[in-house]
Amino acid sequence: MTAFDTLEPRPADALLGLMAAFKADPREDKIDLGVGIYRDDNGATPIMAAVKAAEERLAQAGGTKAYEGPRGNLDYCAAIEAFVYADAARPGGLISFATPGGCGGLYLGMSLIKRSAPTAKMWVSDPTWPNHLAVAATLGLPTASYPYADPAAPAVDVDKMMSALSAAEPGDGVLIQGPCHNPTGIDLTLDEWAAFGKFCADRQLLPLLDVAYHGFAQSLDEDLKGVRTFLAGVPEAILAYSCSKNFGLYRDRSGAVLVQSSSEAASEAVRTHLADIARTSYSMPPAHGPAIVATILGDAALTAIWREELEAMNARMAELRASLADALSPRSNSYDPQSLKAQNGMFSQLPFVPGGTDALKEKGVYIPGSGRINIAGLRRDDIARVGSILSEFV
Numbered sequence: 001m002t003a004f005d006t007l008e009p010r011p012a013d014a015l016l017g018l019m020a021a022f023k024a025d026p027r028e029d030k031i032d033l034g035v036g037i038y039r040d041d042n043g044a045t046p047i048m049a050a051v052k053a054a055e056e057r058l059a060q061a062g063g064t065k066a067y068e069g070p071r072g073n074l075d076y077c078a079a080i081e082a083f084v085y086a087d088a089a090r091p092g093g094l095i096s097f098a099t100p101g102g103c104g105g106l107y108l109g110m111s112l113i114k115r116s117a118p119t120a121k122m123w124v125s126d127p128t129w130p131n132h133l134a135v136a137a138t139l140g141l142p143t144a145s146y147p148y149a150d151p152a153a154p155a156v157d158v159d160k161m162m163s164a165l166s167a168a169e170p171g172d173g174v175l176i177q178g179p180c181h182n183p184t185g186i187d188l189t190l191d192e193w194a195a196f197g198k199f200c201a202d203r204q205l206l207p208l209l210d211v212a213y214h215g216f217a218q219s220l221d222e223d224l225k226g227v228r229t230f231l232a233g234v235p236e237a238i239l240a241y242s243c244s245k246n247f248g249l250y251r252d253r254s255g256a257v258l259v260q261s262s263s264e265a266a267s268e269a270v271r272t273h274l275a276d277i278a279r280t281s282y283s284m285p286p287a288h289g290p291a292i293v294a295t296i297l298g299d300a301a302l303t304a305i306w307r308e309e310l311e312a313m314n315a316r317m318a319e320l321r322a323s324l325a326d327a328l329s330p331r332s333n334s335y336d337p338q339s340l341k342a343q344n345g346m347f348s349q350l351p352f353v354p355g356g357t358d359a360l361k362e363k364g365v366y367i368p369g370s371g372r373i374n375i376a377g378l379r380r381d382d383i384a385r386v387g388s389i390l391s392e393f394v
């Protein structure tokens with residue numbers, strides 16, 4: 001028997017299976033509401049104009065492909081710090097690293113939680129993005145969940161959330177998503193962010209904020225106000241940022257991790273650990289995506305083009321949300337589709353009847369078993385048809 005013969009195959013990733021089934025489906029009117037990428041009305045995910053312009057500038061500049069160092073592009077790191085803190089006071093210690101996508105930031109963040117408190121648990125919302133659980137499992141970090149929001153509810157159930165988190169021990173990590181919670185689209189309000197910061201600080205919990213959809217809720221300027229309030233109320237925090245969605249750089253793997261500490265000395269120790277974790281896994285982050293972001297954000301004209309494109313994407317999603325809410329007439333009295341209008345970002349979760357998502361596949365509508373739908377996967381012309389198909393199963 002060889003070494004690999006001893007390996008038990010891992011269960012198939014449900015979302016990748018759904019993507020494969022969608023690809024193999026010959027029907028022209030099939031619709032994919034599963035995969036979490038932004039699509040335009042033609043079902044395409046085009047490269048943003050600001051990104052293309054930045055790439056042209058970079059190509060003309062020549063540059064180099066030499067190693068960049070474990071933190072990656074420092075202008076990029078500074079730009080992400082500016083997004084996160086804006087005009088708010090910076091903490092005593094702050095260090096940021098460019099990472100391979102937001103996932104790289106989550107990997108570094110969870111690794112740091114484990115190094116800081118080897119017996120720590122990682123608390124995640126229920127429901128959450130399944131990869132949060134998978135990254136923690138790969139790192140041998142035990143997970144626990146806190147209730148978050150009923151998919152049909154207008155808001156987070158903060159009392160339930162905090163009551164479950166009362167069982168967390170000092171040093172435990174608490175993952176909380178920034179704007180556009182995946183999968184529910186339901187976010188904390190400004191006051192709730194402030195109260196939650198106090199809660200984490202009082203209990204010495206180590207927050208890990210996952211910001212993957214900055215600019216997809218209200219606007220770039222509004223979306224991180226709650227996160228800033230939270231950060232101002234806690235001595236230590238980790239934040240994973242992704243440029244995959246708001247710059248459309250999915251495959252260029254452009255993310256960052258920011259760590260706020262209470263002193264410069266602690267921050268220096270954090271820096272050495274992050275460098276060590278990076279060095280012993282992927283070594284150094286990809287350079288191309290961060291160079292694009294730094295070029296855009298370092299140039300007022302390109303920034304203006306990018307902001308306008310992002311706003312147009314956001315407006316399209318808001319319009320689709322509203323149209324879908326109006327096109328749904330659910331069988332169940334307990335689900336009010338108007339709640340979709342108050343939710344943020346690309347995702348919402350529909351409470352399908354058991355077997356509903358399989359039956360939908362038969363009708364050419366692809367949705368994962370969790371009931372999460374990608375609003376951006378809808379085309380305007382399809383809304384009435386998709387709304388009436390979905391209504392049969394909610």
Ligand SMILES: Cc1ncc(COP(=O)(O)O)c(C=O)c1O
Binds near residue numbers: 255
């Ligand atoms: C909640 C959440 N966090 C983080 C990410 C990170 O994505 P990436 O690694 O592609 O930047 C995603 C992407 O889908 C996400 O949905």
